[in-house]
Every structure is written in C-alpha cells, then in structure tokens.
Amino acid sequence: MRRCKSKIIVPLLASLALLSACGQNTETDMDSQLAAVELPNGMTVKEQIEARQGHLKKIGKAFKSISDQLKADSPDLARIQAAAALVPKEAEGMADWFPEGTGSESGVKTDALPVIWKNKSDFNDKVLAMQEAAAGLDTVAQSGDVATIATAFQATGGKCKDCHDKYREDD
C-alpha cells in the first residue's frame, strides 16, 4: 500500500516541480534580458541600479552617524566630519545614475519611479540642489560648530526628501 502511494506521488511531485521551474525560467529570462542590457556608460542596467543603491545606502549610513552624533550629549566632531566628507563624494555624478531603462520596468527591484524620466530636468535640478547642500554641509562640518552643522544637516536632509517625495516609491 505504501509503495503504491509513493509510486504515484513521486512522478506527480517531479512533474509539478518541473512545471513550476519552467514558469520561473521564462519569467526570469525576460527580466534578466532587460537587466543585462548594456548602457552607454558600459554598465548593465542591473549593475547601474545596484551601484546607485550602494551609493545611496552609504549616504544613508553617513547621515545616521551624523544624526547620532547630533543627538548625543557630547557630539564626536571627528565622526561628523568624516561622515560629512563622505556624502558629497558618494553623491558625485548622481544625475548620471539614472539613464533611460533603469526603472522598475527592467525587472530589477528599484524604488525609482517612472516619473523621473518624464521630468528629467526637474529631477536633475533637485539632484544638483542636494549636491550643493551636501557640499555646504561638508564645509560647515570641517569648521566645527555643532549648531551650524545641525542646521546644514537639516537643510541637506530636506533636499534629499524633495526628490524622494516625488520620485521614489513610498517605503
């Protein structure tokens, strides 16, 4: 009786597994085709999306360490300065991180909204405003006055949000 059951079940499971594997393959094939498209800058779509996410995560990390220090009773100026210096470097060339085809239509997971490519010049203006604010934050941080740093930090954060509110999928 037991043998009989397994005789039916094994091929059934095997064919089911095969079927689902087929379904997955066709889907990922299409996605990976778009993701593998080479961009004019030499990167693939997937590489470009992952590269910009990497930069933005590093900026987030730097912002957290600045915000941690600003909240602390005695802020560690050296850590603020190191983080503030990192932000403009990580944000360099940001406007070029978003070539056509690097939206969610590529199948790569991204929160970048299609509206970016409809308003590319407004998007680029906002990126530039953020880069300027970040450069200002860096300058102020190296001067060493915590109250001024806090103001510049707020301003830079505001410039990030200007773009994120409009061009990023709600988190």
Add this chain to the structure above:
Amino acid sequence: MTTEPARILVWDGAVRLVHWLMVALVPLLWWTAEQGYMDWHKRLGLTMFGLVLFRLLWGLFGSWTARFAPMMRRIGSLSSYLGKLRRREPGATFGHSPLAVLSVFALLIVLVAQVTTGLFSVDVDGLESGPLAIMVSFETGRQFAEVHEFNFNLLAALIVLHIVAIAIYRFVLKEKLVGAMVTGRRSRSDFSEAHLPDNRPRKYTMMIAALLSVACVIVISN
C-alpha cells in the same frame, strides 16, 4: 445589616485610562508615520511606550482584573468557556474571559514588540531614527524599522479581531462590554459567583508604577 452595592468595580481607573489613551494613540501613530510627521510620531510613540510599560507593571501589581497571574489561571477553563459560547450562553465574566485573556496577551506582546522596535528604528535615508537607534548600526536600524512596519499589521489585525469580538458579544450573545470599559462598573447581579475577588486598586502602588513608567520614558528620550 450590610447590603451589596448594586454596581461593582470591574475595570479600575488605570486600566480604563490606559485602554482609551491607546485607542486614541494607535490611529495617531499610524497617521503621523504615514504623513512623515516624525517628531510627533516619536513623541506619541514614547507616550505609548510609557503606557505599555505602566500596563505591564499594573499587570503585576494592579487590581485583580488587571493582573496577569489570575488571567493565566483563567486559561485553564478555556475549553469549558468555548463550550458555553457554542451554546450561546457565556454569561458575564468578572474581568477577562478565558478567550479575552488570550486576546489581551496577544495585544500586549504585539504592543511591546511595536514600541521596542520603534526605539531602535532608522528610516531609509538615515535622517530619522528612534531614541535608542544610536546603539545600533544603520543596517540593524533598518531591520528594526522593517519589523516595526510589519508588526503594525499584526497589531491592526488584532484590533480588528477585538472590535469584531465585541460586536459579536453585543449582537449575537447580547453581552454589552463597552459600558464597563467606560464607567468601570457593572451590576453585581450580572455575576453568578457568590464571592468575587477583592478588586480594589492600591493607590500608592498605582502612583509608584506611574512614576516609574514616566521616569523610564524620560531616561530613554534623553
């Protein structure tokens, strides 16, 4: 000659105040998070933290219907209570019914998880963070935020279940439960027991628990 008071205290003032403040805070916390009013979200979240902490202390030292130990003992009669429910004759329970005990514990566990993860959460931009997020890395803080967001759905589901249960008691089982959570009292004759436990809250214990909770909130927020 002594006469039984017609209406007796079921839910003490602390239980009711905490309950209704939570009712007000949950939607406000959800709304401030959705709108990105993070300063208010943090203030209200710390208030919620204080309320949850107080409720846990009150579960240890509070009045009889507020305490966890008698609630745990009630779980023992869960199956007989479910039988009564099936016959649609639950009768009034002094305090939490065995089923309500499970609901209270689930709600409290989810609330504890919610306020704790909130303390360590970091937003995706690294710009906003909970008062204890300084102790964790950006990546860990992001994970706390993910759990915070997911756990809210559990909280919302339990709240819906809570409201549906109250509606079922009201309309199917003809048991009105909301009134007692407002006034604290029910008619003595609603309860079939000859002797009910002493349910008086101790005033000084209440003050100490409240002070301790406020002190904890102040320490965390600084």
